[in-house]
Amino acid sequence: MMSNILVIIGGDAAGMTAASKVRREQPDRKIIVFEKSAHTSYSACGIPYFISQIVETYQELIVRTPEEFRTQYNIDVRTMHKALEVDTAKKRVRVLDKTAQLELWQDYDQLMIATGGKAFCPDVSEYPQVGVFGISTLKSGIKLEAYLEEYRPRTAVIIGGGYIGLEMAEALLIRGLSVSLINRSGQVMNTLDTDMGELVSEAMRKLGVTLYLNEEFVNFESENNKLKAVVTNKRTITTDIVVLGMGITPNTGFLKGSGISLAKKGAIMVDDRMQTNIADVYAAGDCIEVLNMVSGQHMHIALGTVANKTGLVAGTNLAGGNASFPGVVGTAVCKVCTYEVARTGLQEKDLDKLKIDYVSTKIESKTRAGYYPGSKGITVKLIAEKGTGRLLGGQIIGEEDAAKRVDVLAAALTHNLTLQNIIDLDLSYAPPFSLVWDPVQAAARKLIDQV
Amino acid sequence: MMSNILVIIGGDAAGMTAASKVRREQPDRKIIVFEKSAHTSYSACGIPYFISQIVETYQELIVRTPEEFRTQYNIDVRTMHKALEVDTAKKRVRVLDKTAQLELWQDYDQLMIATGGKAFCPDVSEYPQVGVFGISTLKSGIKLEAYLEEYRPRTAVIIGGGYIGLEMAEALLIRGLSVSLINRSGQVMNTLDTDMGELVSEAMRKLGVTLYLNEEFVNFESENNKLKAVVTNKRTITTDIVVLGMGITPNTGFLKGSGISLAKKGAIMVDDRMQTNIADVYAAGDCIEVLNMVSGQHMHIALGTVANKTGLVAGTNLAGGNASFPGVVGTAVCKVCTYEVARTGLQEKDLDKLKIDYVSTKIESKTRAGYYPGSKGITVKLIAEKGTGRLLGGQIIGEEDAAKRVDVLAAALTHNLTLQNIIDLDLSYAPPFSLVWDPVQAAARKLIDQV
Numbered sequence: 060m061m062s063n064i065l066v067i068i069g070g071d072a073a074g075m076t077a078a079s080k081v082r083r084e085q086p087d088r089k090i091i092v093f094e095k096s097a098h099t100s101y102s103a104c105g106i107p108y109f110i111s112q113i114v115e116t117y118q119e120l121i122v123r124t125p126e127e128f129r130t131q132y133n134i135d136v137r138t139m140h141k142a143l144e145v146d147t148a149k150k151r152v153r154v155l156d157k158t159a160q161l162e163l164w165q166d167y168d169q170l171m172i173a174t175g176g177k178a179f180c181p182d183v184s185e186y187p188q189v190g191v192f193g194i195s196t197l198k199s200g201i202k203l204e205a206y207l208e209e210y211r212p213r214t215a216v217i218i219g220g221g222y223i224g225l226e227m228a229e230a231l232l233i234r235g236l237s238v239s240l241i242n243r244s245g246q247v248m249n250t251l252d253t254d255m256g257e258l259v260s261e262a263m264r265k266l267g268v269t270l271y272l273n274e275e276f277v278n279f280e281s282e283n284n285k286l287k288a289v290v291t292n293k294r295t296i297t298t299d300i301v302v303l304g305m306g307i308t309p310n311t312g313f314l315k316g317s318g319i320s321l322a323k324k325g326a327i328m329v330d331d332r333m334q335t336n337i338a339d340v341y342a343a344g345d346c347i348e349v350l351n352m353v354s355g356q357h358m359h360i361a362l363g364t365v366a367n368k369t370g371l372v373a374g375t376n377l378a379g380g381n382a383s384f385p386g387v388v389g390t391a392v393c394k395v396c397t398y399e400v401a402r403t404g405l406q407e408k409d410l411d412k413l414k415i416d417y418v419s420t421k422i423e424s425k426t427r428a429g430y431y432p433g434s435k436g437i438t439v440k441l442i443a444e445k446g447t448g449r450l451l452g453g454q455i456i457g458e459e460d461a462a463k464r465v466d467v468l469a470a471a472l473t474h475n476l477t478l479q480n481i482i483d484l485d486l487s488y489a490p491p492f493s494l495v496w497d498p499v500q501a502a503a504r505k506l507i508d509q510v
Numbered sequence: 511m512m513s514n515i516l517v518i519i520g521g522d523a524a525g526m527t528a529a530s531k532v533r534r535e536q537p538d539r540k541i542i543v544f545e546k547s548a549h550t551s552y553s554a555c556g557i558p559y560f561i562s563q564i565v566e567t568y569q570e571l572i573v574r575t576p577e578e579f580r581t582q583y584n585i586d587v588r589t590m591h592k593a594l595e596v597d598t599a600k601k602r603v604r605v606l607d608k609t610a611q612l613e614l615w616q617d618y619d620q621l622m623i624a625t626g627g628k629a630f631c632p633d634v635s636e637y638p639q640v641g642v643f644g645i646s647t648l649k650s651g652i653k654l655e656a657y658l659e660e661y662r663p664r665t666a667v668i669i670g671g672g673y674i675g676l677e678m679a680e681a682l683l684i685r686g687l688s689v690s691l692i693n694r695s696g697q698v699m700n701t702l703d704t705d706m707g708e709l710v711s712e713a714m715r716k717l718g719v720t721l722y723l724n725e726e727f728v729n730f731e732s733e734n735n736k737l738k739a740v741v742t743n744k745r746t747i748t749t750d751i752v753v754l755g756m757g758i759t760p761n762t763g764f765l766k767g768s769g770i771s772l773a774k775k776g777a778i779m780v781d782d783r784m785q786t787n788i789a790d791v792y793a794a795g796d797c798i799e800v801l802n803m804v805s806g807q808h809m810h811i812a813l814g815t816v817a818n819k820t821g822l823v824a825g826t827n828l829a830g831g832n833a834s835f836p837g838v839v840g841t842a843v844c845k846v847c848t849y850e851v852a853r854t855g856l857q858e859k860d861l862d863k864l865k866i867d868y869v870s871t872k873i874e875s876k877t878r879a880g881y882y883p884g885s886k887g888i889t890v891k892l893i894a895e896k897g898t899g900r901l902l903g904g905q906i907i908g909e910e911d912a913a914k915r916v917d918v919l920a921a922a923l924t925h926n927l928t929l930q931n932i933i934d935l936d937l938s939y940a941p942p943f944s945l946v947w948d949p950v951q952a953a954a955r956k957l958i959d960q961v
Binding site: 480 | 837838845852883915931934937938942
């Protein structure tokens with residue numbers, strides 16, 4: 060018999076995609092969404108552009124408001140409601156109504172967990188109340204933007220050199236702050252190989268960011284609970300604000316004792332239908348682990364694309380359909396001022412760990428015919444399996460019209476294409492768009508001789 | 511035993527790619543290239559941008575000069591030599607040395623034909639010597655540019671609405687001419703479906719091009735051998751110049767009686783190793799037919815990408831290697847001022863002819879997140895096989911960052927991906943580059959319900 064009440068915890072990309080899908084398939088189903096903030100369905104990826112004021116109001120980042128979901132979709136969205144506990148035996152959720160400061164139990168027939176993630180907060184002795192910002196929710200973005208507007212800080216230190224760190228560096232540069240960035244490894248963008256990461260480090264320096272690489276964050280210094288400086292293992296950096304870019308932690312603390320299986324770092328383990336190990340409990344988005352199809356291993360990856368796709372799969376199955384999510388290949392893209400960085404697949408250090416024998420090469424090419432105005436440099440690195448020539452990974456750095464070329468490599472990885480297959484692809488060419496041999500094909504042509 | 515003398519007829523993309531490949535593999539091989547013009551290895555695709563003066567000198571279009579091939583590659587390039595006849599029985603070629611006005615016979619052990627194509631010239635009673643221009647070789651481009659510079663024509667009529675016609679329309683608009691375009695069918699870009707072609711027609715009109723659609727070219731009018739007007743089946747259009755964009759005809763007239771098999775429209779028939787039906791005779795580039803992997807039929811297609819790829823395959827095999835060219839999927843891309851047009855695969859009229867049951871849909875989307883500056887409209891049309899959902903074709907029109915997205919569809923077509931496979935692809939997303947569901951995935955999501 061069809062379950063009756065669907066409870067969804069978390070009202071952003073994954074949760075609301077699922078809710079909308081269920082509503083389309085089951086017009087009369089009772090759907091309750093608990094969302095701890097005041098907002099639903101917003102573009103978390105857009106927050107850096109709101110911080111930089113490229114996007115003028117945070118409302119522009121909102122796809123659909125709680126009110127719209129209630130009135131147009133008949134979805135019972137309860138904002139300012141935070142889930143505290145899941146009782147899978149009795150099929151109920153304990154929730155805090157933050158406005159009324161009341162706790163309640165809500166029964167469910169099916170449950171979906173889409174609580175996303177939060178910026179990883181280091182566990183240090185001196186954690187000031189004012190001046191340290193983590194960017195994960197719209198609320199956290201609004202808070203930082205308001206602070207910039209009101210207190211006009213002049214200096215910022217970003218801890219962490221991943222894509223959030225880089226995008227926030229851009230945002231704060233645009234806002235006129237002097238920006239430093241601390242990263243534990245010798246480069247920014249650890250998801251790139253060293254040689255490619257160094258190119259990004261150089262680009263960041265050119266943009267005016269002071270990089271402290273091979274340097275570990277140790278503690279904050281503060282006065283009256285207000286941030287004064289960041290202490291690393293090498294120095295103390297005086298700064299007005301800090302932005303945390305040390306990764307995203309799944310919001311799954313409230314699942315302790317629920318019996319729902321979590322992976323090592325707290326991400327929920329699901330099968331390809333987004334089902335957890337507990338009957339009638341599904342999960343999707345930034346709080347789950349997904350399969351990396353290239354490595355065959357599961358990984359936690361906080362990305363809007365994955366949240367939407369897994370949300371759609373969960374929603375389809377919750378509505379009695381049959382959808383599955385094959386997994387990711389590790390595609391990510393990031394823009395920092397004039398630079399574009401993209402990656403997909405495995406990187407050399409992954410392959411070393413997996414003991415897969417590989418070859419790799421890097422080429423410099425152009426985004427358009429050399430004679431065509433606006434042709435910019437592009438660096439493409441490809442990694443392929445030794446012997447078979449199967450593509451294992453690709454990384455791209457350029458200034459314009461560069462990054463999106465990674466999509467062909469993502470398709471190639473998903474369907475096990477070899478370098479020869481890539482060379483043979485009938486990719487589009489005209490002088491304003493590419494070279495006769497697209498840069499990704501030029502890289503494949505160079506690498507194939509090493510296979 | 512390894513053949514000794516390699517003769518190549520034609521010194522542009524396919525011919526010189528093959529020559530260079532053979533030289534790399536066989537440093538001592540005797541390689542003779544007969545080229546009827548004064549130029550080798552230039553970007554024919556770049557000619558419109560030389561006409562528009564976006565590219566200042568024609569030399570910028572030249573990748574390598576005959577002199578460079580002679581001195582750096584030890585390739586015996588003989589420019590101003592036109593092949594007149596191939597005697598496959600005696601393995602020799604009759605050639606006209608245009609400078610000396612002498613004919614000679616050249617023996618070969620292996621022969622490669624890479625004579626490309628020329629603009630189709632209508633066979634009409636009144637063909638003026640001055641004022642009608644076909645664009646295929648660098649020489650023809652130089653001639654038109656010189657004419658524009660010297661005589662400052664004010665009006666141009668382009669006959670034909672394919673990509674050469676559109677690119678030449680752009681070039682002449684930039685040069686300040688008043689441009690009209692005649693096309694036999696009801697739209698420009700017949701390689702697009704009617705609904706998409708109409709969007710391009712609209713765009714052309716917005717740019718200021720007068721379109722005469724559903725109209726047939728009949729004849730020229732001239733005075734003292736100088737063009738005065740173009741006559742169609744509906745009107746007479748007074749004009750200073752005409753540019754022919756009625757297609758490219760393979761330069762294979764000289765093969766009559768050689769025994770080399772030609773297809774209906776004169777393109778050379780080759781196997782996937784670029785071998786003709788005659789032993790030791792290969793061909794590549796704009797003068798051959800290639801396999802369309804989606805339709806399973808052979809077609810003549812004049813594109814730089816195909817010329818380079820087939821030239822490389824021919825060169826590899828001529829040097830004793832073993833390469834094959836799997837075919838094309840019909841990818842093409844074209845820019846006209848601010849508009850980008852791309853297509854791949856089959857179009858609806860192809861499928862009707864092939865009696866393949868299909869579904870299709872068209873969506874409007876954005877190239878970047880809606881809130882991100884510079885986000886432009888993009889229209890994506892997808893066609894898929896009814897029942898299986900296998901992709902059969904894709905067409906894209908947009909204003910910026912639109913066209914190159916066709917590459918993912920080209921990869922999908924080559925490897926028989928379904929709409930679900932496309933939806934599942936791990937394509938890159940960040941607000942400056944795309945939407946969470948890339949427009950091609952959004953189109954696949956819409957179409958999958960019709961399958």
